[in-house]
Each structure stands twice: as structure tokens, then as C-alpha cells.
Amino acid sequence: MTQTTEALTARQEPVRRPRIHRAWFVAAVTFVTIVGAAAFRSLPGLLIDPLHAEFGWSRGTIGAAVSLNLALYGLTAPFAAALMDRFGIRRVVAAALTVIAIGSGLTVWMTAAWQLWLCWGLLVGLGSGSMALAFAATVTNRWFTERRGLVSGILTAGSASGQLIFLPLLSWMLERNHNWRPAAVTVSLAALAVVPFVWLLLRDHPADVGAKPYGASAFVPKPAPVTGAARRALTVLFSAVRTGQFWLLAGTFAICGASTNGLVQTHFVPAAHDHGMPVTAAASLLAVIGVFDVVGTIASGWFTDRFSPRRLLAVYYALRGVSLLFLPMLLAPSVHPPMLFFIVFYGLDWVATVPPTLALCRERYGEDSAIVFGWVLASHQVGAAVVAGLGGVARDVFGSYDVVWYASGALCAVAALMALVIRGGGRVPAGSLGG
Known part of the structure; x- marks a missing residue:
């Protein structure tokens, strides 16, 4: 009788669907x-010739x-990551979007x-830097204890999605109006449009x-605001540079930036145009890189949860280097199947390096990993900056970009x-880098 009553009660009670955790929102x-922030990063390569x-x-x-x-x-x-600890994510990101606009x-x-x-250079560099991947690392560390590799891959893919959305639109504006200014205004409005959502x-x-936090077994109280953001960012850096793993991570990520943002994102369109390819076609190829970048980065996050990050x-770096060595032979006035294969292949590998790099930072540096990753990201962008500048100089001096493609392939x-030399080692005690 008791079992029958329990069975009836179970049938009468509504089945409750599990709520989606706030962390996913x-x-x-x-x-x-x-x-939204990626919109401006889609523009530089299109504006060099105009x-x-x-x-x-x-x-x-x-x-x-x-x-x-x-x-x-x-x-x-890294300073933005420390400022987020002091003033909060929302305030820092809203201010950064306004500066970009x-x-x-x-x-x-x-x-x-x-x-x-x-x-x-200055205003948009400062604004976009405040919403760099250190922003994604801070959100991932605070809101997730499980699925961190997957989440970091998804957030990293946001940059590629912005490129996918805005590149065809901006290149169409340039071709239609024969004027780069409407494209710049579009970027400004896109940045402003995101502020209310933030x-x-x-x-x-x-x-x-x-x-x-998602996957946590216990409630985590909100830590008190950390004062001295600049001092903490520098203290963490000075402690991290005394570890060999930091230099390996920073060195590999510098080459990553040189071979992606600095080289392909900045110079692919003018290089393809040198070979007679229309600007809209070259920009569309970069957009396709953005499509497969989303797939590759999310997949890399999934792999990072299961395999050795190093x-x-x-x-990733070996495959990227091989593909760059073939690129000078693939550039032509029209798009052909080998070029499409390169675009798909390079897209899958574009920022697939971010989830394993972030995982290695978290494994070694614990609660300070977002700031450490910010400094590793700084090396990524320094590498990108060097090649973005040298690529333009090489084109002026040699009349082509070939030497830059080959050099970047060798660097990869x-x-x-270098990635194979990285070892795990013991974790630095939580908070000790910023102490």
C-alpha cells in the first residue's frame, strides 16, 4: 500500500527541469x-590601401x-585584469567600449x-586591451569551476565571430562608397551598442x-576589492618572470600573435590584392577564417579539458608553420581550391592556442592566473605589433610579403x-604572486 501511494505521488508531482545556471548567461x-569589440580589429587590414x-x-x-x-x-x-578586481568587470568593460567608440x-x-x-593606435588600443582575453579569463575563473576549457574556447571564439560578422560588411562599405569613413563610424556605433548590454x-x-560558481560544491563569497591595481599587476609580473614556464608561455604566445594578428589579419588582404585578388574576395576569405576559428577554438577548449595542453x-604551432610556408604559392587573382583548404586549415588553428595556454597559466599560477595570462597576452600582442610593422616595411622594401610568410613559418x-619543453611543476600558492 505504501509503495502504491508513493508511486501515485511521484506521478502527480510535476517534473522540474533543471534551471540554466546564471554563469552561462x-x-x-x-x-x-x-x-562587439572585435569590430575594430576587423578594420586595419582593409584600410591600409585606402x-x-x-x-x-x-x-x-x-x-x-x-x-x-x-x-x-x-x-x-594585465592592468585591466587588476582593475576588474578593484572596480568590477562591468565598469571596466563599459568604459573600455566607450573609449573604443x-x-x-x-x-x-x-x-x-x-x-x-x-x-x-592609442585610444582604441587602450580600449580593446581592457577587453582582451584577460577579460575572458577573469569571467571564466570567477564563474566556472567546471568546463573552464570549453568556456575559454567559446569566449575566445567571440573575437573570430566579430571578424566573421563585420569583415564582409566593412569591405562592402569600402567597395560601395569608395570611402573608408562609413566603416569607421560603423565600428564606433557597434562598440556603443554593446554598452547597455554590459x-x-x-x-x-x-x-x-x-x-x-558553475560546478562548485559550495558557495563562494565575493572577495573584497583589491586596491593598488597597477602595483599588483607589476608585482605579479616580477614574481612570474622568475619562473621558466612564464618565459616559455610568453615566447610561444608572442609567435602566436606574430603569425595571426600581426601577419595574416593585418597583411593578408593587401598581400592578396597585390596578386590581383579583389579586396572583397580577400576580406571574405578572412571571414571564412573566422567561421572555422569558432569551430577550432571551441574544439580546442574541449580537447584542453581532456588532453595535455603543452x-x-x-x-597547433607545427601545423600553423607548415601552412604558412605554402601560402606564397597559393596567392592568385582568383580563389581556387588549394587556397580554400589553407583558409579552412588556418582558421581551425587561428587561436586554438588560447585554451591550452590559459589552462597552463591556471595550473601554475592559481588565483593570479588571469593577471599572469594578461602578461602572456601582452607578449602575444608585442609579437603581433612587431610583425604588423615589419610586414609593412618588408612590402615597401622587397615589393612583396613572401619573406614575411617564410619567416613566420619558421618561427612557428x-x-x-618551446611548447614541448613546458613542464607542469608545482603550483604557486594562491595569491602569493600578488602579495
Whole structure:
């Protein structure tokens, strides 16, 4: 009788579907924010030829402004991560988006190269650096204890998604209007459009909404604001540089930046145009890289949860180096199957390096890993800045980009060997780097 009553009660009680954890909504807002920030990063490669034609600035001069932007994008990241610990994620990201909108909007009135450096290099570099991958690392560390590799892969893919969305649109604007200014205004408006979503929907910590981090077994109280953001960022750096693993991570990531943002994202479109390919076709190929980058980065996050991060890095860099060595032979006036194969292959590998690099930082540096990763990201952007500038100089001097493709392929082989040398080692005690 008792069993029958229990069975009837079980049938009468409604089946409750598990609620979606708030952490996934925060990750979604973060993803959209990174997509919006990626709009400006889609523009530099498209504007090299129009700015050269309108103002007569050399490609080296324009590439130097891109270099400043890329360097600040990286160097700002560790300080931004510390500022997020002090003032909160929401305030820092909303301010950064506003700075990007101002910098991009002001470019429409520039008449001298120093104004390009100020708006495009300084303001947008600082703003985008405050929403760099250290932002994704901070959100992942605070809101997730499980699925961190997958989440970091998804958030990293946001940058590629922004490229996918904006590259075809911006290149169409350039071709239709024969004017780069509408594209710059579009980027400014895109950055401003994301601000309300950040302010209304993003939260700094699970404790703000009375929730546990995803996968956590116990409630985690919100830590007190950490004062002295700049001092903490520098203290963490000075402690991290005394470990060999930091230099290996920073070195490999510098080569990663050199072979992606610095080289392909900045110079692929003008290089393809040198071979007679229309700008819209070359920009569309970069957009396709963005499609497969999303797939590759999310897959890399899934792999990182299951396999050795250092071995994954070695494979990624080796494959990237081989593909770059073949690229000069594939550039042609039209798009052919071997070029499409390169685009798909390179897209899958584009930032697949981020989840395993972030995992190695977290494994070694614990609660300070977001700031350490910010400094590793700084090396990524310094590498990108160097090649963005040297790529333009090489084009001016040699009349082609071939030497840059070959050199970058060789550097990727070096990065693969460096990744194999990385070892786990004991974790630095939590908080000791910033103490």
C-alpha cells in the first residue's frame, strides 16, 4: 500500500527541469561584448590601401599605427585584469567600449599621421586591451569551476565571430562608397551598442546574484576589492618572470600573435590584392577564417579539458608553420581550391592556442592566473605589433610579403619546440604572486 501511494505521488508531482545556471548567461553577455569589440580589429587590414591612396602615407607608417594598437591591446590587459578586481568587470568593460567608440569615431576627421596614431593606435588600443582575453579569463575563473576549457574556447571564439560578422560588411562599405569613413563610424556605433548590454546584464561575481560558481560544491563569497591595481599587476609580473614556464608561455604566445594578428589579419588582404585578388574576395576569405576559428577554438577548449595542453600547443604551432610556408604559392587573382583548404586549415588553428595556454597559466599560477595570462597576452600582442610593422616595411622594401610568410613559418616551428619543453611543476600558492 505504501509503495502504491508513493508511486501515485511521484506521478502527480510535476517534473522540474533543471534551471540554466546564471554563469552561462554571464558567459553569453561576455561573448557578445567580445564580438562587439572585435569590430575594430576587423578594420586595419582593409584600410591600409585606402589610407595610402588618400593621404599618401607609406604602408610602414600605417603599419606602425597598427603596431601601437596591437602592443597596447596586450600591454593594457594585465592592468585591466587588476582593475576588474578593484572596480568590477562591468565598469571596466563599459568604459573600455566607450573609449573604443570615441577613438574610432574621431578617425573620420584625421588629416595627419599623428592623429592616426592617437585615435587608431592609442585610444582604441587602450580600449580593446581592457577587453582582451584577460577579460575572458577573469569571467571564466570567477564563474566556472567546471568546463573552464570549453568556456575559454567559446569566449575566445567571440573575437573570430566579430571578424566573421563585420569583415564582409566593412569591405562592402569600402567597395560601395569608395570611402573608408562609413566603416569607421560603423565600428564606433557597434562598440556603443554593446554598452547597455554590459551595464544591465553583466555581473562581477556569482555572489552578486546569490549563486555558486558553475560546478562548485559550495558557495563562494565575493572577495573584497583589491586596491593598488597597477602595483599588483607589476608585482605579479616580477614574481612570474622568475619562473621558466612564464618565459616559455610568453615566447610561444608572442609567435602566436606574430603569425595571426600581426601577419595574416593585418597583411593578408593587401598581400592578396597585390596578386590581383579583389579586396572583397580577400576580406571574405578572412571571414571564412573566422567561421572555422569558432569551430577550432571551441574544439580546442574541449580537447584542453581532456588532453595535455603543452602537447596540444606543439601540434597547433607545427601545423600553423607548415601552412604558412605554402601560402606564397597559393596567392592568385582568383580563389581556387588549394587556397580554400589553407583558409579552412588556418582558421581551425587561428587561436586554438588560447585554451591550452590559459589552462597552463591556471595550473601554475592559481588565483593570479588571469593577471599572469594578461602578461602572456601582452607578449602575444608585442609579437603581433612587431610583425604588423615589419610586414609593412618588408612590402615597401622587397615589393612583396613572401619573406614575411617564410619567416613566420619558421618561427612557428620554434614555438612548437618551446611548447614541448613546458613542464607542469608545482603550483604557486594562491595569491602569493600578488602579495
